Amino acid sequence: MKKRVPLIIIFCVGTLFVLAIFLPFPPFPAMEGEVSVWFDILKGFAFVLGGGNLIRVTADKIRKGHPDRFYLWVTLVGFFGMLVVGLLQLGGPIAPGGDFTTEGLWFRRIYDGIFAPCMAAIFSTLAFFVSSAAYRAFRAKNREATILLIAAFVILLGRTPLGNSLTAWLPDFLNFLKIPWLFEKILMYPNTAGQRAILIGIALGIISNSLRLILGVERSYLGGERS
Amino acid sequence: MSLFLSVLTLSPLNYEYFAFDKINLFVILILLVTAILFFVLKARRGKTLSIRKIAGLEAVEEAVGRATEMGKSVLFVPGSRDLDDLQTLAGLSILGSVARMTAQYEARLDVPVNRSLVMAAGQETVKEAYLAVGRPDLYRPEMVHYITDEQFGYVAALEGIMVRERPAACFYMGAFLAESLILAETGNSIGAIQVAGTAMPVQLPFFVAACDYTLIGEELFAAAAYLSQDRRMMGSLKGQDVGKAVAMFAIVIGSLLATIVALTGSSFVGSLFRAFIRLFALNY
Numbered sequence: 001m002k003k004r005v006p007l008i009i010i011f012c013v014g015t016l017f018v019l020a021i022f023l024p025f026p027p028f029p030a031m032e033g034e035v036s037v038w039f040d041i042l043k044g045f046a047f048v049l050g051g052g053n054l055i056r057v058t059a060d061k062i063r064k065g066h067p068d069r070f071y072l073w074v075t076l077v078g079f080f081g082m083l084v085v086g087l088l089q090l091g092g093p094i095a096p097g098g099d100f101t102t103e104g105l106w107f108r109r110i111y112d113g114i115f116a117p118c119m120a121a122i123f124s125t126l127a128f129f130v131s132s133a134a135y136r137a138f139r140a141k142n143r144e145a146t147i148l149l150i151a152a153f154v155i156l157l158g159r160t161p162l163g164n165s166l167t168a169w170l171p172d173f174l175n176f177l178k179i180p181w182l183f184e185k186i187l188m189y190p191n192t193a194g195q196r197a198i199l200i201g202i203a204l205g206i207i208s209n210s211l212r213l214i215l216g217v218e219r220s221y222l223g224g225e226r227s
Numbered sequence: 228m229s230l231f232l233s234v235l236t237l238s239p240l241n242y243e244y245f246a247f248d249k250i251n252l253f254v255i256l257i258l259l260v261t262a263i264l265f266f267v268l269k270a271r272r273g274k275t276l277s278i279r280k281i282a283g284l285e286a287v288e289e290a291v292g293r294a295t296e297m298g299k300s301v302l303f304v305p306g307s308r309d310l311d312d313l314q315t316l317a318g319l320s321i322l323g324s325v326a327r328m329t330a331q332y333e334a335r336l337d338v339p340v341n342r343s344l345v346m347a348a349g350q351e352t353v354k355e356a357y358l359a360v361g362r363p364d365l366y367r368p369e370m371v372h373y374i375t376d377e378q379f380g381y382v383a384a385l386e387g388i389m390v391r392e393r394p395a396a397c398f399y400m401g402a403f404l405a406e407s408l409i410l411a412e413t414g415n416s417i418g419a420i421q422v423a424g425t426a427m428p429v430q431l432p433f434f435v436a437a438c439d440y441t442l443i444g445e446e447l448f449a450a451a452a453y454l455s456q457d458r459r460m461m462g463s464l465k466g467q468d469v470g471k472a473v474a475m476f477a478i479v480i481g482s483l484l485a486t487i488v489a490l491t492g493s494s495f496v497g498s499l500f501r502a503f504i505r506l507f508a509l510n511y
Binding site: 071 | 243244245246249252253256259260263264267309311313316317319320323324342343344346347352369372373374375376377378379380382383386387391405408409411412413426428431433435436437443444445446447448449451452455457459460463464466467470471474
């Protein structure tokens with residue numbers, strides 16, 4: 001029963017949504033938008049579930065004397081601090097249901113002053129990770145890696161003004177040796193062909209996986225075959 | 228509510244009952260569904276089907292075994308999108324298989340997630356996997372735990388877990404955005420075996436560069452079938468191959484027609500080519 005009901009729901013909803021693509025009369029064309037609103041409402045309630053789990057797991061670790069309990073306290077203080085500041089709308093007029101992103105509210109100040117810079121700092125580490133990954137990926141260990149290295153070098157040069165000026169002196173009949181020409185052709189042909197091959201595979205994989213889900217063949221996300 | 232109101236006010240005379248401009252899609256869909264169903268039923272009747280070896284999935288058991296030997300944990304990240312993304316569902320399916328292995332090997336499993344619904348589904352998946360192999364005593368609900376919905380807050384927490392806990396195996400299976408390289412490079416720096424799988428074409432090069440094995444696109448969706456060796460699921464993969472054969476055939480025919488039109492300028496072949504293109508037009 002615990003699995004049969006979800007499987008029946010998945011079958012009905014899945015079939016309905018596939019048919020909705022081909023049925024142009026109401027309510028089918030508006031269904032996708034409407035149901036995504038339902039999903040957002042569901043997510044809103046589910047957030048309580050996630051928040052509850054975060055508090056429980058963190059508090060458990062603190063109680064058991066976890067070596068990282070200092071960070072765990074930071075998590076709890078941050079969680080409850082933001083919750084109180086947001087719910088009470090500190091720093092502004094008390095207006096239940098008001099916009100918590102209004103300028104001047106503590107919630108907004110903490111978000112802009114602490115949270116956003118922290119997020120930007122994490123994102124900016126990507127630049128260093130790109131360098132280290134590129135260093136490992138573009139070593140000419142074998143023939144394929146050498147081709148990759150050359151292609152990457154051409155693309156890198158093609159993206160900069162230096163790439164244009166380096167080969168600008170070449171005569172027109174040697175156009176195929178100019179960096180902008182090579183850059184364009186590499187992106188347009190081998191790159192597009194590879195990307196499309198992957199995309200076709202993904203599209204077929206999605207259709208096949210969706211069908212497995214709709215027909216109940218694939219049920220490992222429900223915990224497999226046990227019951 | 229507006230959905231129900233629109234049904235109530237529906238007048239049968241005012242509407243077309245089928246989107247005929249999408250008939251080509253409907254035919255392609257029916258063909259694909261028939262092929263997949265045919266092979267699923269064939270497999271169900273006991274026909275043995277073989278699928279090619281996927282190195283990334285062969286390495287899953289090796290990675291879990293290594294983590295067990297080293298007494299370290301296994302980290303599983305089911306992507307950064309919600310349960311309405313098919314890649315997340317594919318990731319959870321793989322999580323089921325990985326959880327069975329960690330239960331059998333008695334390895335520690337850690338699944339930090341960034342969506343509440345994924346957490347609920349993930350807990351159920353892991354619990355059932357531990358029950359299925361007869362080790363419910365090893366299951367703990369906190370194996371699958373929620374971090375935050377915020378993308379880089381989640382990334383920071385994952386990096387912290389990796390650097391402090393130093394898992395021996397890291398699995399990234401699902402939909403990933405800019406966090407893919409940050410996670411994979413952090414995992415690389417701690418010397419973990421890393422297996423990634425995603426259907427986000429832009430993120431694939433990052434995983435290929437930084438992980439030991441990468442499941443590319445469709446392999447992510449095939450992984451659950453491959454790992455479970457379920458006949459019916461493997462049958463659906465065979466049906467999917469029919470779709471691939473049709474796509475390959477269409478590409479060859481389309482390329483030939485386009486080349487002939489470019490070389491000869493024939494108006495007959497040109498109209499044939501345009502009709503052929505219309506066969507695959509989406510008409511959205």
